[in-house]
Amino acid sequence: MKPGTPTTDPTAPPAPPETGGPPARPTRGRVVMLVDNGVKADSRVQKAARSAARAGWDVILFGVSPTTRIQTFRLGGAQVRLVPKPAHLEPRRHELRHPMLRRPLAYRSQQLARYRVQSVKAWRSDLAFRRAAARAARAGHPGGAAGGSALRLLLPRLLARALNSWVRLRARETAKLQKVRGPLTAPVDRATTALWSLLLGKRAWRRLMPNLWDYELAFAAHIDAFEPDLIHAHDFRMLGVGARAAVRGRARGRTVRLVWDAHEFVPGLPPVHGRWLPGHIAWEREHAGFxxxxxxxxxxxxxxLQRGHRLPEPPAVVLNAPVMAPAADEIADAPPLPDLRALCGIGKDTPLLVYAGGISAVRGVDTVIDALPALPGVHLALVSVTPRKMKAVNGTRKAAVAAGVADRVHLLPYVPHWQVPAFLATADAAVSPLRHLANHELALSNKFFEYSQAGLPLLVSDIRTMAETVRETGQGEIFRAGDPEDFVRAAKEVLADPGRYRKAYGRPGLLDGWTWEAQAEVLDALYTRLLPDRPPPG
Structure with a gap:
């Protein structure tokens, strides 16, 4: 979504949010929302901020600026402030130490290795130039002063050649060291991770993932300046930032409520490196109790979550359902609804499967590509192209060429989140081919509800929660994750009689509950319960 053109400030000191936008109205309380991204690609966060502001809360949403400057814009009645987040603690500790014990010939960092290699190249290039200049001068060309005799250049050339061999050896050792260090899974790394986890418990993130401090240091002063009554922390990174801000406010004598919006099951996420999961799990464990x-x-x-963190009550469920009644400013800024089939260059009688969302190995799009040769005449629309060039999208394009189905795979750009159901509705069926991952097993994704509101028969992999829901509603078929042959079977069943699956959406109340408007009522009821002395929504 394009929420509007941001205005930029220099890295300004924290200040209360601006007063522009809609006319002032009585507020039910100050709400700070926190997210660890740039907001514009996060539909759940956008929807939460808009709906809370519409319900009468004074909302400011803090996100991460993509530049070194503060950016501000509005989402309906909510204000958005994107704050620069330096990554001064991003380098891992081992990258700041000399690698004497592991590879004594390696440089301290790859940056230093690249510098040394390039500087030797420059020296050898200069010696070659001086030698060539001397030869040219002997032939009568100008510029002889830059050269030198062969004897005079002999020693520097021999030294440069020897230094080049030495530097390249050390650069190779540095590359091998980085390959070992990067994943943080070598025996010494695993032992260190286990030791810190044992000694510090839920405080171990300070050693395992110290870069989490960068979020706290970037956001703390901005949150405190707003003096919120309620902090809504989206996802696990902002849980700690929100908890610490709430504690500071409470220590000053104010009533500050903290809502943690858990988007993911952290232990089920794919780890970036060997310390990523234990570090983030410890961070979440330390702050969940606040x-x-x-x-x-x-x-x-x-x-x-209730079982893992021993919560006194079950978390409220706010589904990732789509907005069915977008605000006037959203409609005003949005392009016209595109025609899915026209973008694919096909007519209404051509069988069309659609997938909406990001592309990565765990999302399983390759399963569908591999199945297409056994589904002659069936086209696939991948609504996956962001404004930035995506390596994964290019990889999918190459896979389609290799499978001989490039003419039937259409890579299309995203549309605003509230347009998605209407945009997809002309397809014959929608696919969700997620691979087995602990986090996926617990999910009901955005696309599941967008596909449902589009009235599309579903082809979903056998990840637990989504598969159970589809079995219960009868809105689609289930196939084994990562199995192209089983996908072909399920696709043929759905395409043979799509009307059978579309009938499931006629079940009374099913789609009415799968809207953001219904979820916003759950969220507002939660805010109201936490701040019971506030006036009801206008």
Whole structure:
């Protein structure tokens, strides 16, 4: 979504949010929302901020600026401030130490290795130039002063050649060291991670993931300046930032409520490196106890969170459902609804499957590509192209060429989140081919509800929560994750009789509950319960 053109300030000191925008109205309380991204690509966060502001809360949403400057814009009645987040603690500790014990010949860092290699190249290039200049001068060309005799250049050339061999050896050793260090899974790394986890418990993130401090240091003063009554921390990184801000406010004598919106099951996420998961799990464990209430995206995840953090009550479930009645400013800024089939260059009688969302190995799009040769005449629309060039999208394009189905795979750009159901509705069926991952097993994703509101038959992999829901409603077929042959079977069943699956959406109340408007009522009821002395929504 394009929420509007941001205005930029220099890295200004924290200040209360601006007063422009809609006319002032009585407020039910100050709400700070926190998210660890740039907001514009996060539909759940956008919807939460808009709906809370519409319900009468004074909302400011803090996100991460993509530049070194503060950016501000509005989402309906909510203000957005994107704050620069330096990554001064991003380098891992081992990158700041000399690698004497592991590879004594390696440089301290790859940056230093690249510098040394390039500087030797420059020296050898200069010696070659001086030698060539001397030869040219002997032939009568100008510029002889830059050269030198062969004897005079012999020693520097021999030294440069020897230094080049030495530097390249050390650069190779540095590359090998980085390959070992990067994943943080070598025996010494695993032992260190286990030791810090044992000694510090839920405080171990300070050693394992010290860069989490960068979020706290970037946001703390801005949150405190707003003096919120309620902090809504989206996802696990902002849980700690929100908890610490709430504690500071409470210590000053103010009533500050904290809502943790758990988007993911952290232990089920794919780790970036060997310390990523234990570090983030410890961060979450330390700060979860400060939350006055927890919100999450599905009933199974709510159960896991209550059990894992010993919460006194089950988290409220706010589904990732689509907006069915977008605000006037959203409609005004949005382009006209595109025609899905026209973008694919096909007519209404051509069988069309659609997938909406990001592309990565765990999302399983390759399963559908591999199945297409056995589904002659069936086209696939991938609504996956962002404004930035995506390596994964290019990889999918190459995979389609290799499978001989490039003419039937259409890579299309995103549309505003509230346009998605209408945009997809002309397809014959929608696919969700997620691979088995602990986090996926608990999820009911955005695309599941967008596909449902589009009235599309579904082809979903056998990840637990989504598969159970589809079995219960009868809105689609299930196939084994990562199995192209089983996908072909399920696709043929759906395409043979799509009307059979579309009938499931006629079930009374099903789609009415799968809207953001219904979820916003759950969220507002939670805010109202936490701040019971506030006036009701206007």
């Amino acid at each position: 939350a006055d209430a927890v919100v999450t995206v599905s009933p199974p995840l709510a159960h896991r």
